[in-house]
Amino acid sequence: MVETDKKRELIIDGAIKRFIHYGINKTTMNEIADDLSVSKPSLYYYFPDKSSLVLGVIDKIFSDYFEILEKDQFAKSTVEERLAAFVEVRHRFFQKYYMLHLSGGSPDASLNSDELRESFMKMKAKNESLHAAILQRAVEDGEIAPCEVNKMAELYLDSLAGITSLCLLHGNKELFPSKKDMKGILEKQLSLSKIFIKGLK
Numbered sequence: 207m208v209e210t211d212k213k214r215e216l217i218i219d220g221a222i223k224r225f226i227h228y229g230i231n232k233t234t235m236n237e238i239a240d241d242l243s244v245s246k247p248s249l250y251y252y253f254p255d256k257s258s259l260v261l262g263v264i265d266k267i268f269s270d271y272f273e274i275l276e277k278d279q280f281a282k283s284t285v286e287e288r289l290a291a292f293v294e295v296r297h298r299f300f301q302k303y304y305m306l307h308l309s310g311g312s313p314d315a316s317l318n319s320d321e322l323r324e325s326f327m328k329m330k331a332k333n334e335s336l337h338a339a340i341l342q343r344a345v346e347d348g349e350i351a352p353c354e355v356n357k358m359a360e361l362y363l364d365s366l367a368g369i370t371s372l373c374l375l376h377g378n379k380e381l382f383p384s385k386k387d388m389k390g391i392l393e394k395q396l397s398l399s400k401i402f403i404k405g406l407k
Contacts, residue, residue, distance in 0.1 A: 213248075221259055221263050264325060271295070271299050272332060285343070286399070289399045293392070293399055339355075341359055
């Protein structure tokens with residue numbers, strides 16, 4: 207069982223490397239098998255199709271993301287500092303995994319399965335829940351006025367996503383954004399975060 211898990215993780219890590227470099231659309235299962243020097247039957251034993259492999263990759267990325275957020279959520283003293291730290295983490299993951307185009311639509315059928323859509327919705331709900339908990343603690347500590355924390359968390363995260371989308375619209379989505387573009391996204395998200403919290407005080 208442990209050996210099976212290790213093999214599965216090895217395949218996922220190999221897929222992530224190729225997806226980051228070439229994008230999901232341009233990567234085939236055969237190329238991943240060749241990269242890892244595993245037989246195609248072995249690859250298909252763990253992942254029967256590309257959609258199931260993409261799902262494994264997405265689960266791994268979000269698992270790492272939430273692990274960092276949950277570990278760091280009480281490391282900062284104020285709600286502004288906590289949310290700013292979350293924005294930084296989110297931005298690091300966005301930079302690293304941009305080529306996967308997880309933040310936008312993709313013509314690749316591997317990203318359009320019902321199972322993957324359901325997984326994305328679960329991750330979105332978990333992210334909102336985590337941010338709602340941060341806001342709830344801020345209410346209890348008297349840092350912000352009482353509010354509907356779940357609605358505020360959803361609005362806050364949608365606003366951050368909106369900044370990313372608008373910044374990317376100015377460039378070619380198939381190319382990696384420049385350092386200036388990335389810096390601009392981060393600065394705007396951090397500014398929004400400060401303004402958002404001030405509005406809740």
